[in-house]
Amino acid sequence: MSVTDDFKIIDTDVHNEQADAALVPYLPEPWRSRVAATGIGYAGSNYWSPVGVMKKDSIPPGGGKAGSDPELMIRQLIEPYQVEAALLTGVVYNISSTHDPDYAAAICSAYNDYLIAEWLGKHPAFKGLLAVSTLDPVLAAREIDRVGGHPDIVGVIISSAARSPLGHRYYHPIYEAAERNGLPLSIHPGAEGGGSSTAPTAAGYPARYIEWHTCLSQMFMSHLVSLVCEGVFVKFPQLKVVLVEGGIAWLPPLLWRLDKNYKALRSTVPWLKRLPSEYVRDHCFLTTQPIEEPANPQHLIDLFNMFDAEDMILYSSDYPHWDFDAPDMILRKLKPEARRKIFYENAKKLYRL
Amino acid sequence: MSVTDDFKIIDTDVHNEQADAALVPYLPEPWRSRVAATGIGYAGSNYWSPVGVMKKDSIPPGGGKAGSDPELMIRQLIEPYQVEAALLTGVVYNISSTHDPDYAAAICSAYNDYLIAEWLGKHPAFKGLLAVSTLDPVLAAREIDRVGGHPDIVGVIISSAARSPLGHRYYHPIYEAAERNGLPLSIHPGAEGGGSSTAPTAAGYPARYIEWHTCLSQMFMSHLVSLVCEGVFVKFPQLKVVLVEGGIAWLPPLLWRLDKNYKALRSTVPWLKRLPSEYVRDHCFLTTQPIEEPANPQHLIDLFNMFDAEDMILYSSDYPHWDFDAPDMILRKLKPEARRKIFYENAKKLYRL
Numbered sequence: 001m002s003v004t005d006d007f008k009i010i011d012t013d014v015h016n017e018q019a020d021a022a023l024v025p026y027l028p029e030p031w032r033s034r035v036a037a038t039g040i041g042y043a044g045s046n047y048w049s050p051v052g053v054m055k056k057d058s059i060p061p062g063g064g065k066a067g068s069d070p071e072l073m074i075r076q077l078i079e080p081y082q083v084e085a086a087l088l089t090g091v092v093y094n095i096s097s098t099h100d101p102d103y104a105a106a107i108c109s110a111y112n113d114y115l116i117a118e119w120l121g122k123h124p125a126f127k128g129l130l131a132v133s134t135l136d137p138v139l140a141a142r143e144i145d146r147v148g149g150h151p152d153i154v155g156v157i158i159s160s161a162a163r164s165p166l167g168h169r170y171y172h173p174i175y176e177a178a179e180r181n182g183l184p185l186s187i188h189p190g191a192e193g194g195g196s197s198t199a200p201t202a203a204g205y206p207a208r209y210i211e212w213h214t215c216l217s218q219m220f221m222s223h224l225v226s227l228v229c230e231g232v233f234v235k236f237p238q239l240k241v242v243l244v245e246g247g248i249a250w251l252p253p254l255l256w257r258l259d260k261n262y263k264a265l266r267s268t269v270p271w272l273k274r275l276p277s278e279y280v281r282d283h284c285f286l287t288t289q290p291i292e293e294p295a296n297p298q299h300l301i302d303l304f305n306m307f308d309a310e311d312m313i314l315y316s317s318d319y320p321h322w323d324f325d326a327p328d329m330i331l332r333k334l335k336p337e338a339r340r341k342i343f344y345e346n347a348k349k350l351y352r353l
Numbered sequence: 354m355s356v357t358d359d360f361k362i363i364d365t366d367v368h369n370e371q372a373d374a375a376l377v378p379y380l381p382e383p384w385r386s387r388v389a390a391t392g393i394g395y396a397g398s399n400y401w402s403p404v405g406v407m408k409k410d411s412i413p414p415g416g417g418k419a420g421s422d423p424e425l426m427i428r429q430l431i432e433p434y435q436v437e438a439a440l441l442t443g444v445v446y447n448i449s450s451t452h453d454p455d456y457a458a459a460i461c462s463a464y465n466d467y468l469i470a471e472w473l474g475k476h477p478a479f480k481g482l483l484a485v486s487t488l489d490p491v492l493a494a495r496e497i498d499r500v501g502g503h504p505d506i507v508g509v510i511i512s513s514a515a516r517s518p519l520g521h522r523y524y525h526p527i528y529e530a531a532e533r534n535g536l537p538l539s540i541h542p543g544a545e546g547g548g549s550s551t552a553p554t555a556a557g558y559p560a561r562y563i564e565w566h567t568c569l570s571q572m573f574m575s576h577l578v579s580l581v582c583e584g585v586f587v588k589f590p591q592l593k594v595v596l597v598e599g600g601i602a603w604l605p606p607l608l609w610r611l612d613k614n615y616k617a618l619r620s621t622v623p624w625l626k627r628l629p630s631e632y633v634r635d636h637c638f639l640t641t642q643p644i645e646e647p648a649n650p651q652h653l654i655d656l657f658n659m660f661d662a663e664d665m666i667l668y669s670s671d672y673p674h675w676d677f678d679a680p681d682m683i684l685r686k687l688k689p690e691a692r693r694k695i696f697y698e699n700a701k702k703l704y705r706l
Contacts, residue, residue: 050620165556165564192555202568203518203575204551210618211518211578214611215555218571222556225564247610252652253602256645258567264676265563267403292609299605299659306652323617 007340008084009327010347012287013188013244013316014077016088016119017054017067018111023092026110026117031103040107043097043195045161047209051322058320067320070122077319078125081327084344085353086125088115089157089244093188096134096159097195104133105143112147120152127353129157129186134171141177148181154351157186160219160246161197167226175236184240184285184350187223189216220246221254224280228258231271233279240350242285245318249292252306255280281308285350287316288342289325301333310338314347360693361437362680363700365640366541366597366669367430369441369472370407370420371464376445379463379470384456393460396450396548398514400562404675411673420673423475430672431478434680437697438706439478441468442510442597446541449487449512450548457486458496465500473505480706482510482539490523494530501534507704510539513572513599514550520579528589537593537638537703540576542569573599574607577633581611584624586632593703595638598671602645605659608633634661638703640669641695642678654686663691667700 020039024032034041054066058076067073078086092111095104108131115128130147132140144156156178164170166187178185192212193200200206201215202222220243233239255277262269262276272279294300304310318324331339347353373392377385387394407419411429420426431439445464448457461484468481483500485493497509509531517523519540531538545565546553553559554568555575573596586592608630615622615629625632647653657663671677680696687695700706 048621049618051617160556162556165554165559168560198555198557199551200555201518201575201578202545202551202553202555202571203513203515203579206518206575206579207521207583208621210611210614210621211582213618214578214607214614215575217607217610218555218574221571222554222559222568225554225567226556226559229564230560247606249606249609250603252647253600253606253645253656254567254570256602256647256653257570257600257643258563259648260643260646261563261567264404265402265566268401268561268563290610290613292606293613294605294609294659295612296659300609302655302659303606306647306649306655 007344008082009315009343010085010353011077011083011317012087012242012314012347013089013289014086014319015067015091015321016073017065017091018114019065019068023107023110023114026113027106031106040095041098042094043191045191045193045200045212047212049209049322053322055320055322055324070119074123077317078123083125085127087154088119088126088128089186089188090115090131091190092131093157093159094191097161097191097197099196101133101136101139104135105139108132109143112143116147116150127152127154127351129155131157132174134158134162134174137171137173141173144177144181144183148183154353155184155186157188159191160187160189160223161191161194163196163198165226166223167228167230167232169230172232172235175232175239179236179239184242186242186244187220188244189219189246192216192219217247217250221250224284225258228276228279229269231269233283234271240283240285242287242314244287244316245289246286247290247292248286248288248313249300249303251286252303255307281312285312285314285346287314288330289316289318290323291325291330297333310341311346313342315343360697361435362668362696363438363706364430364436364670365440365595365667365700366442366642367439367672368420368444368674369426370418370444371467372418372421376460376463376467379466380459384459393448394451395447396544398544398546398553398565400565402562402675406675408673408675408677423472427476430670431476436478438480440507441472441479441481442539442541443468443484444543445484446510446512447544450514450544450550452549454486454489454492457488458492461485462496465496469500469503480505480507480704482508484510485527487511487515487524487527490526494526497530497534497536501536507706508537508539510541512544513540513542513576514544514547516549516551518579519576520583520585522583525585525588528585528592532589532592537595539595539597540573541597542572542599545569545572570600570603574603577637578611581629581632582622584622586636587624593636593638595640595667597640597669598642599639600643600645601639601641601666602653602656604639605656608660634665638665638667638699640667641683642669642671643676644678644683650686663694664699666695668696
């Protein structure tokens with residue numbers, strides 16, 4: 001069944017989760033002993049989802065973590081939906097919410113080696129995003145240079161849970177290295193409020209998962225405003241940023257507010273030579289899952305028409321997470337030309353696939 | 354000049370600022386000596402606006418703080434724009450970002466007595482919102498009962514800068530008292546990130562005012578999601594909440610996301626019997642200033658048509674702040690019936706004026 005009629009799909013957020021033990025062979029000491037003894041020890045957000053986090057049918061028949069079996073992923077996702085490229089995003093970007101920058105860097109390096117050895121090459125659709133921690137941007141830049149040249153590594157992924165807005169100069173070595181290696185940078189949520197990362201909402205810690213999940217978009221709003229205002233896209237003019245899993249519909253209202261403020265307050269951001277929204281249009285992408293679903297689906301289409309949506313949005317399934325969006329279930333009201341861009345062409349061009 | 358042709362205006366956010374010394378006569382010891390010696394000592398957000406915070410022409414000719422002279426306010430705002438009611442919001446709600454709950458309560462009580470003695474009654478248009486601090490909700494409730502019955506006190510105002518999302522049960526005595534006194538509750542920004550309040554954005558502290566101001570809406574998103582999910586509008590079915598100066602256009606995308614999540618995750622908020630957006634529609638209002646200004650003004654109107662905007666929006670000028678919105682400058686593309694509701698009828702009904 002082709003859900004897109006005359007074009008294949010590029011899925012920009014596919015979680016190849018793995019058992020903690022899978023990384024042990026790739027770790028140096030003392031981290032090898034640590035993970036072997038007590039697991040990775042992510043600092044999770046500590047919000048509980050009553051529907052679970054994983055699609056139950058994505059657990060391998062022989063047991064193990066959902067998303068950990070390449071063969072099952074091929075049968076459940078790649079083949080039925082004619083996925084030409086599945087960007088493997090893993091989960092280890094979440095390590096940025098812990099405390100030790102050397103440990104976090106080691107976990108990411110181990111994952112990147114595991115990704116190359118045990119996923120890439122197993123199917124032509126598998127492409128990898130190399131993971132780095134934001135706890136030491138210089139180490140992160142070194143890791144990007146170490147594995148960024150692999151032919152099936154097509155991007156970098158970091159966590160949106162962080163200790164400060166991602167535009168801050170502290171993070172710039174990551175952007176410099178991503179640009180140098182020609183790799184788009186994905187920013188992904190997951191451990192917001194965990195460990196040493198900031199509270200998950202501007203007002204602090206809400207009580208439960210529904211609030212935490214609803215407010216995740218705020219993290220992306222904050223990072224985007226910071227990236228633009230700090231001049232990251234002026235300093236790194238080839239850098240492309242993909243805001244993954246943070247929603248889309250909040251973008252036009254935010255940019256209206258930011259552009260208006262820029263007109264009055266531009267003297268404090270003199271490096272910006274154009275409206276903030278123009279930098280966002282030229283440098284940023286957003287992924288579809290979880291897509292907003294107004295009671296009247298036309299409202300989302302109308303809102304898309306208020307910005308350059310069809311050139312800025314990338315399809316993502318978030319497989320194997322609970323709120324997985326199958327390609328045939330969303331954006332059915334879009335015109336064929338826009339669907340083709342969002343499901344395929346934008347990512348093809350961005351990732352040079 | 355009537356800017357609204359055939360109806361007067363109700364302005365729901367007018368800042369009658371006062372010199373710190375003006376509160377001294379209304380304070381008990383030891384606070385009287387403290388303020389006399391060192392001023393109120395607000396914990397400000399510490400972001401600097403290059404255009405200032407106050408309209409320069411609102412400083413009284415004889416000197417003093419912008420907005421501190423009732424006669425000048427009458428000449429600059431009330432008379433030229435035919436303002437039937439100006440809801441005086443003061444600035445002391447900002448005291449909630451400091452540390453001592455007794456001091457904060459004393460400052461609010463002194464302000465409320467000052468407001469009644471020195472503003473209310475000076476012009477028929479002057480109506481007051483009594484200020485309370487969120488640092489001790491039981492003291493706040495007592496203050497609402499103390500002055501809430503004054504005939505020209507029409508509402509309660511608190512700060513949006515707080516230590517946690519405003520739906521938390523800790524705050525409920527405030528909502529109970531507001532409901533008991535039939536007073537709508539306004540939530541106003543200003544000291545986000547100052548003192549003991551949370552960071553001003555979900556990602557922490559941005560570098561400058563343009564980012565801080567752009568991201569202020571996040572505080573309102575967080576509080577609104579918390580108020581709804583904690584069941585505040587179920588527990589206090591007569592409570593009305595006014596989100597002041599936090600923007601408007603973000604509301605539809607947020608409610609789409611919250612309603613969608615509710616459908617999957619409702620088991621953790623079993624007290625909600627309807628969609629979250631329905632509680633918001635029935636209990637919440639938003640004020641106009643600062644209004645979002647898309648490059649194509651029709652986009653804002655189109656977005657208003659995606660929710661019950663004309664019944665939920667209240668006009669506010671934010672006089673005498675730098676980004677003051679004169680009534681004749683905004684929302685000119687709205688239909689006359691919607692303008693009449695937003696500039697006049699909604700507030701008239703809400704505040705029983």
